[in-house]
Amino acid sequence: MPFVGKQTVVLTITVHMQPSTPTPLPATEPPSIRQRLLRLKPYFVLQKWVWALAMGATLLGALTEPLIPALFQPLLDNGFAENKLPLWSVPVAVIGLFTLRGLAHYVAQYALARVTNDGMEKLRQDLFAKLVRADLSLFGRQSASALSNTVVYEVQVGASQLITALIGLTRDGFTLLALVGYLMWLNWQLTLVVFTVAPGLSWIMKVLSRRLYNLTKESQKATDNLAYVVEENVLAHRMVRLHGAQAQQIGRFNALGQKLRRLALKSTAASAAMTPLTQIMAAIALSLVLTIALVQSRDAASGATVGSFVAFITAMLMLIAPIKRLADVANPITRGLAALERGLALMHDAPEESQGEHQVQRAQGALAWQNVSVQFNPDGEPALAHIDLTVQPGETVALVGTSGAGKTTLIQLLPRFLNPTDGQVLLDGVPLAQWQLGSLRQQLAMVSQDVVMLNDSLATNVSLGSAPDHAKVQQCLEAANLWAHVQTLPQGMDTPLGHNANQLSGGQRQRLAIARALYKDAPILILDEATSALDNESERLVQDALQKLMQGRTTLIVAHRLSTIEHADRVIVMEHGRIVEQGAPAELLKRGGAYSRLHHRGEWVNEASAEAR
Ligand SMILES: Nc1ncnc2c1ncn2[C@@H]1O[C@H](COP(=O)(O)OP(=O)(O)O)[C@@H](O)[C@H]1O
Numbered sequence: 001m002p003f004v005g006k007q008t009v010v011l012t013i014t015v016h017m018q019p020s021t022p023t024p025l026p027a028t029e030p031p032s033i034r035q036r037l038l039r040l041k042p043y044f045v046l047q048k049w050v051w052a053l054a055m056g057a058t059l060l061g062a063l064t065e066p067l068i069p070a071l072f073q074p075l076l077d078n079g080f081a082e083n084k085l086p087l088w089s090v091p092v093a094v095i096g097l098f099t100l101r102g103l104a105h106y107v108a109q110y111a112l113a114r115v116t117n118d119g120m121e122k123l124r125q126d127l128f129a130k131l132v133r134a135d136l137s138l139f140g141r142q143s144a145s146a147l148s149n150t151v152v153y154e155v156q157v158g159a160s161q162l163i164t165a166l167i168g169l170t171r172d173g174f175t176l177l178a179l180v181g182y183l184m185w186l187n188w189q190l191t192l193v194v195f196t197v198a199p200g201l202s203w204i205m206k207v208l209s210r211r212l213y214n215l216t217k218e219s220q221k222a223t224d225n226l227a228y229v230v231e232e233n234v235l236a237h238r239m240v241r242l243h244g245a246q247a248q249q250i251g252r253f254n255a256l257g258q259k260l261r262r263l264a265l266k267s268t269a270a271s272a273a274m275t276p277l278t279q280i281m282a283a284i285a286l287s288l289v290l291t292i293a294l295v296q297s298r299d300a301a302s303g304a305t306v307g308s309f310v311a312f313i314t315a316m317l318m319l320i321a322p323i324k325r326l327a328d329v330a331n332p333i334t335r336g337l338a339a340l341e342r343g344l345a346l347m348h349d350a351p352e353e354s355q356g357e358h359q360v361q362r363a364q365g366a367l368a369w370q371n372v373s374v375q376f377n378p379d380g381e382p383a384l385a386h387i388d389l390t391v392q393p394g395e396t397v398a399l400v401g402t403s404g405a406g407k408t409t410l411i412q413l414l415p416r417f418l419n420p421t422d423g424q425v426l427l428d429g430v431p432l433a434q435w436q437l438g439s440l441r442q443q444l445a446m447v448s449q450d451v452v453m454l455n456d457s458l459a460t461n462v463s464l465g466s467a468p469d470h471a472k473v474q475q476c477l478e479a480a481n482l483w484a485h486v487q488t489l490p491q492g493m494d495t496p497l498g499h500n501a502n503q504l505s506g507g508q509r510q511r512l513a514i515a516r517a518l519y520k521d522a523p524i525l526i527l528d529e530a531t532s533a534l535d536n537e538s539e540r541l542v543q544d545a546l547q548k549l550m551q552g553r554t555t556l557i558v559a560h561r562l563s564t565i566e567h568a569d570r571v572i573v574m575e576h577g578r579i580v581e582q583g584a585p586a587e588l589l590k591r592g593g594a595y596s597r598l599h600h601r602g603e604w605v606n607e608a609s610a611e612a613r
Pocket residue numbers: 376377383401402403404405406407408409410
């Protein structure tokens with residue numbers, strides 16, 4: 001039987017997890033397991049008394065363990081051999097002992113669940129709050145499935161594995177100490193013999209745990225990749241069918257699935273080897289002890305009784321269970337830590353959006369781009385090159401140019417979805433970086449090509465960010481020419497929209513987005529091909545609504561429709577990230593430059609040829 005004190009086991013784990021294994025955080029100095037646990041402390045030590053309860057109950061449970069073999073000694077020596085034990089004492093002792101153990105176990109289990117779930121909830125809340133405030137670069141680095149995996153799944157699995165393992169470590173450690181103490185008291189020479197197998201045992205655990213840790217990190221990555229393929233196939237489900245790409249996608253999924261399967265099997269091979277190897281060590285120790293005990297018992301002067309021998313063997317056999325669990329404890333601790341650290345990495349590596357202090361109730365709406373450049377790719381062409389542009393409050397400016405000219409990029413700078421590589425953008429004379437983001441974005445209403453709706457009621461989507469005022473929602477829906485359709489819906493404006501409002505047609509979704517912009521009533525309106533999904537009929541109706549919407553607001557329109565462009569105060573013509581021409585539409589047409597070339601080439605859809613999506 002291997003005799004490993006609590007210290008030995010803890011030491012083993014600490015040693016193997018410290019330096020050589022890759023840490024998930026890109027820290028220069030790999031943190032020790034203690035430091036790593038300390039980072040989680042704010043989440044899991046919320047209620048100290050619950051921890052105290054869990055620990056107290058665990059300790060009590062552990063202390064009852066040696067009492068079981070201790071009961072055998074008087075029973076055998078006094079009860080059977082000398083018949084001196086009163087009969088009633090047997091059930092009282094046995095039932096009393098197990099009631100106490102049961103109670104301690106119950107309390108410890110419940111307190112543990114409290115600690116785990118409270119901590120998990122707090123961590124999850126923080127992670128989600130971080131997600132909605134994170135700098136937008138996060139979403140370029142991590143896929144949706146990887147992020148949802150971290151926030152929803154990893155945190156849960158990590159927390160329960162880690163806390164269960166830590167409590168287990170405490171319980172089994174205490175039990176082991178109590179039992180070893182009892183064994184020493186019974187026969188210290190014999191107990192020391194048992195310790196001789198400890199080095200072999202700790203070596204086995206060290207090697208296997210390191211392998212498990214690496215396999216866990218790899219499995220995490222493989223799970224992410226698998227989830228990513230599912231995510232993509234959900235998003236592109238129509239395209240996959242249209243192009244008959246199913247077999248291709250199945251192949252892709254299966255290859256990743258098989259990798260995950262191989263990793264899981266390797267993991268099992270490593271952790272399953274732990275038990276038999278431990279047991280062989282136990283057998284070696286047991287045979288040593290039995291031999292020595294038999295030799296000792298031949299020497300009558302040693303004072304060994306049958307009772308004490310049985311108590312010794314029983315206590316020794318009782319060591320197997322906690323030792324086996326302790327041998328496996330590194331596995332859930334490493335897995336749990338690795339999982340939770342993914343959450344922590346999200347927390348620490350994802351910076352929040354930077355912002356300034358400036359805030360106003362309602363901006364005037366004067367916009368200025370000063371020598372603004374945007375470069376996505378260090379080697380490629382800039383998406384915007386040295387743009388200088390000022391827009392007066394209340395002015396309507398149309399941006400035109402071929403696809404890829406940089407119109408969307410120019411507009412995305414305003415809500416700071418993008419930051420300029422060079423130069424600055426100002427609103428009311430204040431650089432955007434000095435604005436408080438909430439206040440800045442409050443000044444902007446935006447309708448773009450791809451409409452995104454949340455899976456909530458129609459009214460909530462229109463009033464996004466505030467509680468819906470039904471009368472106002474109705475007004476906006478009427479103005480966006482969607483009210484007639486909403487009235488045919490079973491629950492009217494309270495109808496749930498479903499996943500990204502898929503039951504609505506492209507044109508209806510676009511009009512809903514226009515209603516949302518109307519509801520926001522912001523001083524600056526941005527329309528990025530907002531009417532591209534509309535058919536002629538609704539376009540004419542929406543055009544009217546848009547015209548009303550633009551009044552008294554600074555408006556930037558990226559449009560393909562001549563009718564929209566002709567209403568603008570000024571047209572900006574863009575090519576390859578530069579402004580090549582600007583002026584009043586009629587004047588530009590006369591001038592015969594880039595605008596008139598685009599115009600005559602029929603670059604834009606006019607009313608007669610517009611097609612509904
Ligand atoms: N997130 C991005 N990463 C890299 N390149 C981008 C990104 N967004 C836009 N671009 C590039 O910037 C250029 C301008 O794009 P965009 O502003 O969307 O054009 P437009 O709206 O005028 O059609 C294009 O060449 C496009 O490929």
